[in-house]
Every structure is written in C-alpha cells, then in structure tokens.
Amino acid sequence: MVNHRLSLSDFLLALPDADKAKNQINLISFNIQVGIQTAAYHHYLTRSWQHLWPHKQRTPTLDRIADILRHFDIAALQEADGGSWRSNFINQVEHLADKAKFPHWFQQTNRNIRPIAKHSNGLLSRLEPHQVEYHKLPGLLPGRGAMVMKIGRTDPLVIIVLHLALGAKTQAAQLGYIQTLVEGARHVVIMGDLNNHADHLLSNTPLAKLNFHSVDPLLHTFPSWQPQRGLDHILVSDSIQINKVAVLDTPISDHLPIAMQIQLPSKIIL
Template identity: 50%
Template sequence: MTYNIQTGIQSSHYGHYVTRSWQHLFPHADRPRTLKRVARLTRPYDLVGLQEVDGGSLRSGFINQTEFVSRLGGFPYWHDQTNRRIGKLARHSNGFLSRYRPLEIREHALPGMIPGRGALHMTFGGPGEPLHVILLHLALGARTRMRQLGYVADLIAPLQHVVVMGDLNCPAESREIRALLDRTSLSEPTLLMPTYPSWRPLHPLDHILVSSSLQVERAEVVDYPVSDHLPVAMEIKLPDSVILVP
C-alpha cells in the first residue's frame, strides 16, 4: 500500500487548504486521532509506504509519525527518511512500515533545484533473489519530475524484482512516467485509478509500479478519505525464488 497522509491533517474540501494550513506548522489535537485511523487502515497489509509524514517536530507534537503508525498497526519494522527540516517546526519525511525484516535500507536524495525530495530503497529477502521496494514523493514541476524519475530508472536498471510506489504527482500517461516505463521493465496496473482529491477523486497521482517478474492479483484505490489523497493497495504474487523473512 502507498498513502500520502498529509501529516495527519484531515481534508474534505478545497477550503481546508486555507482554514487548516496552519496545521502544517503547528500541532492540533485531532492529529493523533487521524493517525490512529491511518494505523487501522494499514493493519491488513504487509508493506506500507507513507508520504508526507512528520519525523518528530513541533507540528506533530514531537511524535515520529512513522513510528506511531507502525506501533498501532502492529508492524515490527519501520523506517523514517527525513528529507527536509524546517527548524523545530517540521520534519518532512517518507515512512515505511513492514512485517518483513529488510535486508538493506538505502536513502537517496532526488535531484531538483529545491532540495527536500527523497527515495527510500528497501531490500527484502532471504536465501534466493531479493525484492526491491522504492518509495517516492516527487516534485510538483514536470521538468524536475523527469530528472527524478531518470535517477530512479538508473537506480533500478540492474534490479530484477522491483516495486516503485508513492505520490508521483502526475498521471500514468505523463511524459515522465512514460519515460520511466520505457527505460525499465515496470508496468502501471493502477493506470486509471484517480486518487486526488480524496473527496472527489479526479487525478491519478498515486501509483504502484511493478516489474514484469511480479504477478499482480489485485489493485485498487481504497475509499478511505482521511487526508487529501486516497491510498492505493495492491496484492502481488512473488516468484518462488523470492522468499521474504519475518
């Protein structure tokens, strides 16, 4: 599953971007309750990538939101990748939750004129071939996204079993995603699944891309309008050569 949780800020119409904008810098009593709802959603899943989580700053009450959700969701493994710090006010992060022990965790800073976007590379497996999961939150500008996905294409070029997921901030038919698919063995099973805005989804901005070696058995946008995005979930059958270790 991939989910942009907007640091636990609930949104149900465009006006909330104005009336609740202060919550991007300051704490609010509703935020822990929202995170508990996110945690309940994650419980049936094995691997969960979160975007727009806070790594523990003033606005989150100095709570690492990835750790908070992992604990309530019953995940034994979690990792926070903080990509941008605004003093004590905010720590912009990607977060990953897992029921399987990662073999390796790598953090990548994505290219861009304004720093603060990252890719989190999780490697899973035991004896046999590894599974690579890349979590992304891309830039708003198309030119920068093209550079960022070019970086990702180079990263995964030598890898066999790959999942790329996150808030890519563009639809699957965009030039930047098409370029990524052309350069790799990835496909887009969630092609026509709008996720944004959550209250009236029109734009497919959130994606799970998989390599041709992985069999997709189910893919869906989950109707769970807590943040301004909807989550995307997928069930994947792994090759016999890939064995995940709890």
C-alpha cells in the first residue's frame, strides 16, 4: 500500500530532482487551530477555553509550526489569529512569517470579535507577488473569505487561499464565486481547509467547470490523531505538474497539513 502520510523529513527526501529547479515550488496548507494542540476528541471540551483565553503554550506551538513551514515556498494558513486577547495580541500570521523567514505575508481577518478573537487566514510567500486581492465569500453567516495572490504579470500563477463553510450548499455558492474569479486563468492553485472530500468538490460544485487535477482520496487530514477524512486540499489546474503530494504526520493542530511540490510550465516567468 502507498504511504500517503509521511514525516516532514521523509517528504523532503522523496522530492524528485528536476532539471529546472526554478520552476519547482513547495506548497503547504495547514489549519493551525490558533495554536491549540488537540490530540483527542475530548480536548475540544477540555481545551475549548483556549479559543477565548491566552495560554502559555501557544507561542511554543506556533514555533513548532514555523519549523515545518520554513521548508516551503508558499504556505496557506487557516484558523490563525490576527492579534487579539486570546493570542496575547500576537498576529500569528506575522509571527509565523518572521520565525520561518518568509519575506512576504498577508492576512485576511474574516471575523473580528473584539477584543477576544480575530479569526483569520494567512498566506506566506518567498516569491514576490504581482497582486494580492481579498474577497468576502457568500454565505448566510459572515466570516469566510478568500485571498488571491498572482505571481508574474504575463500568464500568472494564481494562488487562492480558502476556508470554506461547513454546509454543502454554501460551499457550492462560495466555489461558484471562486470560479468567476479565475475564469481565463490557466495556472491556478487552490489551497485550504475546504471542509469536504476532493471527489465531491471536483464533481458536484462549480469546480467541475475548471480543469483541476484529481486528488488521491486517501489523503486524509482530519482528525490529526486518527485521520479519516480528507478536508484539507491543494488543488491545481491541469497545466501544473504534481511532483509529490503527501499528508505530513505532524499532529500539532486538530488537522494535519498537506504538502505538495509542483512543477510549473517552463514558459512561466515568476
């Protein structure tokens, strides 16, 4: 049986050598659960107070996450805190960018519960973007957004960071919005906690209208202590070659991160 869950070191060792390394990009998507370590279902109850209250272990946990992120070129983060009471007013996206030595970082706060919490997504990049856009996604309740980063001016690489709603109907509406954003783009990467399995997303939502790679259904990321569901994804358009993809066996949050190395067409200039 193929091992779909690897340690970080094994994933890095398994990356192929390509002739044109400048067009290789290492990607990671990680729902970090605001730095809360969850290793069992009962922790959702016993550690729930950490969603509202500071905890001394939160920063060391973020530093462990940064040690993982530093091996990648682009990182998508979900459930980060933008700097509030519960995080000791530390912007977790900025903290991770600093610790992992990313020169470019972007944060989108989608739900601001002052002063307790600032629910945010994050995007870290070693590649300088040409443009970054922030979009609010449709839904009955506010609090979901998308960040769109374009790298390169001509025929750009488009990176989209998402954390979708839970309901399938709302997910479809949110992905319909995304579909309109990327119409005409040829090289697209969608990264994030998409709260559904890849086969459903690629067959039964507006993503079916786009030319994305199918994804291995055994890439399970949730829950981190006994993964049974594939909720976290990196989806790429068919113009992009996937060199390696795996779930990283690094149980820090309640989700495991998903990592991928892609090979861009040689004609793309980043």
